[in-house]
Amino acid sequence: MATVKFDNATRIYPGNDTPSVDALNIDIADGEFLVLVGPSGCGKSTSLRMLAGLEEVNGGKIWIGDRDVTDLSPKDRDVAMVFQNYALYPHMTVADNMGFALKIAGVDKGEIRKRVEEAAKILDLTQYLERKPKALSGGQRQRVAMGRAIVRSPQVFLMDEPLSNLDAKLRVQTRTQIASLQRRLGVTTVYVTHDQVEAMTMGDRIALLKDGILQQCATPREMYDRPNNLFVAGFIGSPAMNLVSVPVTADGVKFGSHQLEIPRSDLAGAGSHVIVGVRPEDVEVTSNADGLALTIDVVEELGADAYVYGTPADPAIQLEGGGDDALAKPFIARVDGRRVPRKGETVHVYPKSAHLHVFNKESGHRIG
């Protein structure tokens, strides 16, 4: 087990002007489960591969424990890429399927048996060790594959989108299995995914990347409650945070007709407008003419509560963070299932002040 440190690690592909990973700094604690997440092309897989020794490091350093591994070959790093291309061999027992790679590494028989038995105990496979894979269920076969990585007892596990090939149900199941297994083993793990739900549910901490640059590295709770910037605010959470451009006033900002109080000092230098962010569950919906007027387009009943999707009645009000199709992005509010407004109705909304996010419109940085 070991800590991992990305120390200004940079990767520039030949022929590119901009780095694919730009001066990445992350300190990963011993035994931590860190998830690298971000949209396609953000540099998350490249970062993982730099750690694995599969991608050259053009600047900065990478440390595993107190060893500088920047220039070490993949074999010498004591890391294991998990779930990539694991085969199960039909004529071999479960024990042999789990332990055979150790034989290649020259580990002696007794030691192999010991490690296989330990792994089997953790994976709940002890009673199947002498059986053939054919006799196992799908889920048990997956655990055998995990066993193959576990018996190597590496210092760090690396996983690159291990679930992307699975159907939705198996994905949720395996997600939980991996997370709980990692906690039982306590082996430092770096996990890559493009899926923010996977990141939120699995990671001790999440590192969110965009265009090769680290946007924020924090616990799921912190990412959710205090996003550093507009990108993080829009990426983490489903449905996404509502982001509205609003004018700055003497005592704060004006959210439609609703005055939100924000310390003057926080808003110094922010310009005439800021972006206010509010998560769907933090929206106050009122029938008084207080706040932003919203015409309800869609109502999604979930039972205990409901999501309502609306468009600002004032067409001048723009919602931010809608990607390519910003105009089509609705304002989303979660409401009590017993008091759901009807489709077509106009309501007023404003953020509950305890859960308010404010961002600089120019820089995108969080204010306050």
Add this chain to the structure above:
Amino acid sequence: MAGLSITAAHPDPALLDLPWRLPLEEWPEEILAALPRGISRHVVRFVRLSGRVVAIKEIKDDIARREYELLRNLGRLDLPSVAPYAVISGRETRSGEPLDACLITHHLQFSLPYRALYSQNLRRGTAIRLIDALAVLLVRLHLAGFWWGDVSLSNTLFRRDAGAFSAYLVDAETGELRERLSPGQRDHDLDIARVNIAGELMDLEAGGLLQEDRDPVVVSERILIRYHELWDALTGGELIEEGERWRVDERIRALNELGFDVGELAMSTDIDGTRIHIQPKVVDAGHHSRRLLRLTGLDVRENQARRLLNDLDAYTAAVGRQGDDEELVAHDWLARIYEPVTRRVPKELTQKLEPAEIFHEVLEHRWYLAERARHDIPIFDALEDYLSTVLPSRPDEATVVGVDTTHMPVLAPPSAG
């Protein structure tokens, strides 16, 4: 079928007759070219389509498209791999449930999965020959910048090549095509290859199919040795003293001997010009097969070509025409030896082996007969004996198919991030 979409360069209308609304696992036996066996990572089925056999793999749409494109690019780069045929997406069951897409590839004629080879009575050293073929394939892929990610005997198909084998990539799902590969990336592929080969051989051993008593761990090490030998020979630089310029020519000949042509050789001298540094920059596989193609129009594999060229040389000497134009002699050899021999094979035996491999076996057989008789045997006598005593007992190898990938249903393709 409102949503069904077919991506293919030359789609066959017969494709539409296949039961796309059924999950691949439930396709009726009568349309399958072989019965499925083994535990498979994905569902794969072999189906007859307009007189040919195609392999159909059910996978997610984006992965199917990615693999289709990759296989097309490998084909463009003239690398040995299966040829992609089509992607079928937008599939739905009759009740409207969405189904995964299907990637269709052409079956590679006369190719053999390694497990099928092991179910035959094998010559000793088959494992070694398979690994050697895989090493050549891996070096060629790496030279072209292809990072495989899942190198194994199961993801490779083998074709007989004058007693040896040539290897073809079957599964490109985890692959990536790059400008060039770093040593770490190549090592990673090699490491995976080593572990997979050892596992595959141990599995054969556990199943009682491995007739050799050599330790799979030791045998698997050969992939590393062969790969490095070949890689170094093809890419290594060397220093040549002034006055030893013949060594440049020698290096090129050595590469030809390995079956490679040199497309570009970098040469530089040191400051005082006393030493020359040479390094091959571009090498192309297929030195002998290209030469044979130019001389005779025959398109065969590298070792077969080497064998045929040797026989052509022997013919040239035997008829005393060393001074004649090479192409004219080759034409006569083709008309008087190669074609009469290969045409003599009865139609019912043509599914056994390809013509060039039969020709190679006839030459081998002639050698055995001559050794036993202690005098030369004319090739047509050897042929008659071969056709009556050897070939009929050989299995048909034209369309050997098997679903034998024994992978877990958990796999991570490299992501774009």
